[in-house]
Amino acid sequence: MTDFIIFSVTTIAIWSVLGISLHLQFGLTGLVNFGQVLPFAVGAYGAGFAAVHGLPIWAGALIGCGLAPLIGVLVILPAGRLTQDYWALVTLGAGEIFRLAMLNISGIAGGVEGASVVRLGDRTLAMVLALVLLTGTALFAFRMDRSPLGRLLRVLREDETLAATLGRNPLRFQLVVTAVSWVMAGLAGVLYAHVTGYVSPSSFMVIETFVIWTAVVLGGPNTIAGVVLGTAVVQLTGVSTRFIAQWSHLPSELVANLRLAAFGAVLVLVFLFRPQGVIPEPKRRYNADSR
Amino acid sequence: MKLGFSVLAAVCAMVAFSALSPGAVRADEPPVSVGVIANLTGSDPKSSVDMVHGVEMAADALNAAGGVKGRKIALIVEDSEYRPQAGIEAATKLFDVNKVDAAIVFGGSSVSIPIAELAAPKGKILMNTSASSAKLGNYGGTLFSTLPLDDIVGQQVGFYAASKGAKTAAFIVPNNTFGTGLMESAAKAFEEKGGKVLRKIAYTEGQPDYRADLQALVALKPDAIISAGYGDDTRTAFKAARELGIDAPWYVGYPSIFSVENDAWMNGKLSGVDNGGLDSPMGQKLKAAAVAKYSAEPRPHFYYGYDAMMLLGLAMQKAGTGVAAIKAALPDVAKSYDGATGKIEWDARGQRINPPMDKFMFKDGKLQAIAN
Incomplete structure (x- = not known):
């Protein structure tokens, strides 16, 4: 049981990092990124590329985390002048383009066959690394949230024109947020690759993006605690329903579908009765006179 | 029809066990848990469900013939959703919480390989019933296939x-x-x-x-x-x-x-x-039993699942339920096992060769x- 708890904590921590990355983009800045799986995949493929080409682990991490923000900037530049609806479509498409490219270009990390990556045999170490990464990204996001930059990003989220009238270039700040948050997701991808020991295109389907979105929206996209809580709820719902399924003694295929239905029911209930998420963004008051 | 198959299956299992050590299921003994990981949701669940049905039918036959060393076989079926992440989660639960020694896996290589990565260092056994990537041959001693590779x-x-x-x-x-x-x-x-x-x-x-x-x-x-x-x-x-x-x-x-x-x-x-051999008398009987029980003709993975469970059961019966003993016994019992998919011949890696086609x-x- 201990190993299973360690595995669950590791999973929650990695997915929470992805959630915090999305929190910075969507919760704080208002960027609707439907391709959140892309920086995650880039990070993992950095590790896969290193493994296939005989490079050390740190080189794979460097490649993954270095390429993730670069690709983010490349995606955002042509989409920068578009409204958020189109931004969602562009990022969704970019994620799929990357996955299909990895599927068809075998020279990078095995193509359709995927690539074996050095697996972290010590599961406790994997959990500690995931928790360290989560703590680091949470602290960074917290500092960012509380900084003048964070306040400006909120203005950007509410009204880009208003931000522009304050003499700020919205695209510049969107680029900064994208680069920073995609590094986080890239790091999560590198760690994920070494936790599972294998990288393949099917690990980075669109559905993974929506698992992250579900967690973020469920917990509350505007708070870090909400994102972590949402991720824990989503992941633990998946895990706990396995035990309920086992004890129910119903036919396995029925139970499998009921599991997903139960998962969906939890989400629908939250969206109906708590649309702002479990932990909504607190209202903040600033005393202008004290400045 | 159902009753007829049950009798036939029990007889087949008993004949197979006769060289070993038959005995009745003992109520006081805890069951032997065997894991099953299949994509019951997600991509192509039909073949996957058929594989589970095949495993269930083999477990029923083994239990009817006295179980494994007097212990019943209990299946724990987990859904992999055809996602590597969910497959790893399912395997981790089976190995670490349910403490199974062996799991029968249905799923593509993208799901089976991460599960094999997890199973190998834990010393567990995987019976592969569907993935066919050549990479699976890298998990010799952990992964045994009942279907031939590509x-x-x-x-x-x-x-x-x-x-x-x-x-x-x-x-x-x-x-x-x-x-x-x-x-x-x-x-x-x-x-x-x-x-x-x-x-x-x-x-x-x-x-x-x-x-x-x-x-x-x-x-x-x-x-x-x-x-x-x-x-x-x-x-x-x-x-x-x-x-x-x-x-x-x-x-x-x-x-x-x-x-x-x-x-x-x-x-x-x-x-x-x-797949060959499915029109053998045993294959035909299994097909009839599957139609009677599940109201549909089974796809080939039903038979691969059946053979995987039967081989595991026979190995457990021969060597006990210790994982190392089962691994050692598997190639031996395969030699004398005439399965639903014909004779099962493994190479040194546990990959099927010379299958009837x-x-x-x-x-x-x-x-x-x-x-x-």
């Missing part, structure tokens, strides 16, 4: 197409490990027999239309189309070929998992190489065996 089936398909007089061929396969793996080995075999490969098309799964992919074949006019695939995608590919007026015969790997789109157009046009043709609305 290279064997692909080679047979390539030879078969050449034997039908095709001089040129185009390949249409899904862009996944199964499709491309089978394509490469079939192409090699086809060329070995003097055939010429005109085009290799690996389509992205789940598309609503494949006319754009198949368009090139209109001008190429191949003598044959060599293919692999399953489910709705194959139906869509057939529809695209029919609408484009491509009339070449289709020679495929595993025709039983293809979905025919238009019976009249496909009549006599689809044939290929599939049958040829089938789609005729009069259904697949019919044409020759062995």
Whole structure:
């Protein structure tokens, strides 16, 4: 049981990092990124590329985390002048383009066959690394949230024109947020690759993006605690329903579908009765006179 | 029918056990848990559910014959959702919470390989019933396959197409490990027999239309189309070929998992190489029992699942439930086991070699065996 708890904590921590990355983009800045799986995949493929080409682990991490923000900037530049609806479509498409490219270009990390990556045999170490990464990204996001930059990003989220009238270039700040948050997701991808020991295109389907979105929206996209809580709820719902399924003694295929239905029911209930998420963004008051 | 099968299955299991040490199930003994990981939701759940049914039927037969060393076999079935992450979660639960020594796995290589990565250092056993990537051979001592890998089936398909007089061929396969793996080995075999490969098309799964992919074949006019695939995608590919007026015969790997789109157009046009031995008396009985119990004819993975569970049960019966002992006993019991998919012969890695293969043709609305 201990190993299973360690595995669950590791999973929650990695997915929470992805959630915090999305929190910075969507919760704080208002960027609707439907391709959140892309920086995650880039990070993992950095590790896969290193493994296939005989490079050390740190080189794979460097490649993954270095390429993730670069690709983010490349995606955002042509989409920068578009409204958020189109931004969602562009990022969704970019994620799929990357996955299909990895599927068809075998020279990078095995193509359709995927690539074996050095697996972290010590599961406790994997959990500690995931928790360290989560703590680091949470602290960074917290500092960012509380900084003048964070306040400006909120203005950007509410009204880009208003931000522009304050003499700020919205695209510049969107680029900064994208680069920073995609590094986080890239790091999560590198760690994920070494936790599972294998990288393949099917690990980075669109559905993974929506698992992250579900967690973020469920917990509350505007708070870090909400994102972590949402991720824990989503992941633990998946895990706990396995035990309920086992004890129910119903036919396995029925139970499998009921599991997903139960998962969906939890989400629908939250969206109906708590649309702002479990932990909504607190209202903040600033005393202008004290400045 | 159901009762008849139960009796037959129990008799078969008892005969198999007779050389070992038969005994009645003891109520005071805890059951032996065996894990099953299958994509009961997600992509292509039908074959997966069939595999689970095959495992259930084998476990029932083993239990009816006295269980394993007097202990009942209890199955714990987990859904992999055809996602690596969910597959790892399922395997972690089975190994760490349920403490199973062995799990029977259905799923593509993208799910099976991460599970094997997890199982190998823990010393667990995996019975592979569906994945066919050559990479699976890297997990010798952990992963045993009841189905042959792509290279064997692909080679047979390539030879078969050449034997039908095709001089040129185009390949249409899904862009996944199964499709491309089978394509490469079939192409090699086809060329070995003097055939010429005109085009290799690996389509992205789940598309609503494949006319754009198949368009090139209109001008190429191949003598044959060599293919692999399953489910709705194959139906869509057939529809695209029919609408484009491509009339070449289709020679495929595993025709039983293809979905025919238009019976009249496909009549006599689809044939290929599939699992052999399923029309044996045992295969026929199993099929009848499956129809009676689940109200549908089982797909080939039903039989692979059945054989996987039977082999595990026999190994446990011979060596006890210690994982090292089971691993050591598996190759031995396989030697004397005449399974639902024929004799099971493993190479040193635990990968199936020399499997019986049958040829089938789609005729009069259904697949019919044409020759062995």
